[in-house]
Amino acid sequence: MTPFGARLRALREARGVTLKEMAAALDVSAAYLSALEHGHRGRPTSGLVHQINAYFGLIWDEADEMAGLARRSAPRVVLDTAGLSPAATEFANRLAAAIRDLPPETIEALAALLPPEG
Incomplete structure (x- = not known):
């Protein structure tokens, strides 16, 4: 699991959102989100990070934290x-x-x- 994937899963579970619900809202597949959470996919694009921040209503420090986690989440270094x-x-x-x-x-x-x- 990557730092970004762990934080994404924690946010999703804390808000009671399923992979399927979030995937539909972001217009991506649930399989992609699952792979992202488990570190089987590379870093998310900055556009997807922005969408995720908007989806969860993250601003300022929390949004910056997500962007930083995404930068540090390449599973194959x-x-x-x-x-x-x-x-x-x-x-x-x-x-x-x-x-x-x-x-x-x-x-x-x-x-x-x-x-x-x-």
């Missing part, structure tokens, strides 16, 4: 370490190989070391 140090390349490869087995607290600790998104 590619890291280009060309031109970086050998240590950076090794780290990227080790992380790619190990990420599925890392406990959530380790992922959170690593994420805390990254600079804030800006």
